Amino acid sequence: MMKQEKIVGFQLKNASLCAALLALSACGGSDSINPVKLNTLDGKPAMVVAHRGASGYIPEETVEAYAKAIEMGADAIEPDVISTKDGVLIARHDPNLAYSTDVASHPEFAARKRTVNVDGEVQEGWFASDFTLAEIKTLGGTSTDAERPQQFNGKYKIATIQEIVDMIKKSGRTITIYPETKNPTFHRQLGLPLEDKLLALLSAAGWNDASAPVFIQSFEPGSLKYIRSKGSKLKLVQLIDADDVDLKTGTLTFAAPYDRPYDWALAGDKRLFSAMVTPAGLAEIKSYADGIGPWKRYIVSVKGTVGTDGKVADVNGDGKVNEADAVTLPATTLVSDAHKAGLFVHPYTFRNEKRRLASDYKGDPKAEYKHFYALGVDGLFSDFADTALQARSDYFKEIGYNN
Ligand SMILES: [Ca+2]
Incomplete structure (x- = not known):
């Protein structure tokens, strides 16, 4: 012995x-x-990121949505980061508060309604940069999806990024914060840049090196490059978007503003997001980031059945044509290509609704997660972190991996 x-x-x-x-x-x-070796970049289990908190159940990016995600046991919680008029970082997907709050039912703010160009898209509404944090705290979050629970609309407050950090600290376990700098060029043009404030806030929490439980993501390479230029060693993630899938062919489609990063558009760079998943694109990303966050259809796309009328058929006969009428195509080589380039892969966004699940999964969201876990993704963004965690646990049992 x-x-x-x-x-x-x-x-x-x-x-x-x-x-x-x-x-x-x-x-x-x-x-x-473990006799079983996982095919993730570092050989560790894929990380479950609670996308906008427990957004499948509770209005997204509210204090309660994050509390619920922490309670579920999510490995990471994800806020989108935007700025208030007084420069406070808050969790909200869109600068336009009309999309996810009850601001329209607040008569005291009626006069603030206006039209704003956000990344080339003209929007009417109420914009966070016209409101102080104190004013924003009088609003309630609302569901952004009519299929999801509506009974909490207006009841819960918008979380600040600092409140999310504080919740993580109080949880007593290691939870990763996964903030996204949202519309970073737009915010810079408003005189409310996000990056330095975010880094200062994270640094004050004791998180400023590569081992910190922090991943910062952005669609704009310029935002990540700026963070790197400030000497930050935090893990950075390049998000890779597309507009949609053409169900006739399974190919991704590109349309503004989801065709290229907004900073590329402003610079006259004509490449599409799809340039980022080529070997050259991945090598370029590796020069300023640690991983990629691609839309999941870059890894597994879906294709419908074209009927005799030349249209995509309503295969399941529910009167709608969507991904539930499509089958998955063989996986692309993106996961292994990214791993070869030294980049981890965190695809988005996984959801439970049956209409969003390809027919192969037979209405079971866990089947989709297992498919992606088997492909070696290093993490994934889910609106239903509890389902993602359960699927991971089931998957490990199935392959004999001892977590
Ligand atoms: Ca259908």
Whole structure:
């Protein structure tokens, strides 16, 4: 035994020898007892990111939505980051408060309604940059999806990024914060830049190096490059969007403002987001970021059935044509291509609604998660973190992985 213990002591520092001795269960850590090796970039389980909090159940990006996601056991919680008039960072997907709050039913703010160009899209509404935090705290969050619970509309307040950090600290466990700099050029043009404030806030929480439980994401490369230029070692994630899938062919479609990053559009860069998933695009991303957050259809696309009328058929006969009438196509090589480039892969967004699930999954959202876990994704964004966690647990049981 003595000899074996000495070997154990040595091989803890030697990963390859440790791997060779796996059968002896002699190595420390969970890797040692696993005959199954995960095909993620670092060999660790995929991270479940609660997209906008527990947004499948509670109005997104409210204090309660994040509390619920933490209670579910999500590995990470995701806020979109925008700025108030007084420069406070709050969690909201859109600068336009009409989209996700009850601002329209507040007569005291009626006069603030106006038309604003957001990243080339003309929008009418009430804009966070016209409101102080105190004013925004009088609003209630509302559901952004008519199929989801509506009974909480107006009841819960918009979370600040600081409140989310405080909730994480209070939770007593390691939870990753996964903020997205939202419309960063738009905010810079308003004189309310996001990046320095976000870095200062995270640094004050003690999070300022690569090992911190922080991933910062953006669709605009310029925002991530700026953060890197400030010397930040936090993990950075390039988001990769598209407009939609053409169900006739399964190919991705591109239309403004979802065709290219807004900073590329302003600079006259004509490349589409799809340029980012080529080997050259991935290598470029690796020069300023640590991973990618692609729309999941870059990894597994879906294709419908074209009827004799030349239109995509309503295969399940529910009167609507959507992804539930489509089948998945073979996976692309994006996960392995990104891994080869040294980038992790966190696709978005996974949801439970049957109309969003390809017919292969037979209405079971867990089947979709398992499909992506098996492809080696390093994490994923879900509106229903509880389902994603359950699917991961089921998947590990199925493949014999001891988590
Ligand atoms: Ca249908």
